[in-house]
Amino acid sequence: MTIDELAEASNSSTSFISKIELGKVSNLKINKLVEILEALDLSIQDVFNFPQISDNETLELLHYLEKLPEDKRAKLSEAILSFVSAIQD
The missing domain is CATH 1.20.5 (Single alpha-helices involved in coiled-coils or other helix-helix interfaces)
Known part of the structure; x- marks a missing residue:
């Protein structure tokens, strides 16, 4: 999936997704994280392993x-x- 595709699927801008990819986002809201994970067909548990x-x-x-x-x-x-x-x- 390209940055453009992920941005569109998660209702985000391409620059925002790019900043996340580069580690330049330090205050990602949980709702936005969930939208991005859903676009990637992932869940919170996939990211935060307990x-x-x-x-x-x-x-x-x-x-x-x-x-x-x-x-x-x-x-x-x-x-x-x-x-x-x-x-x-």
């Missing part, structure tokens, strides 16, 4: 959260963390 997480249920949950819109992901994450906090007390 070797300590290997069970299928946790990986499935992470994948599910990744696919949600940001507002729904935040609400569900908050609910999960509240539940975890409640059962630890």
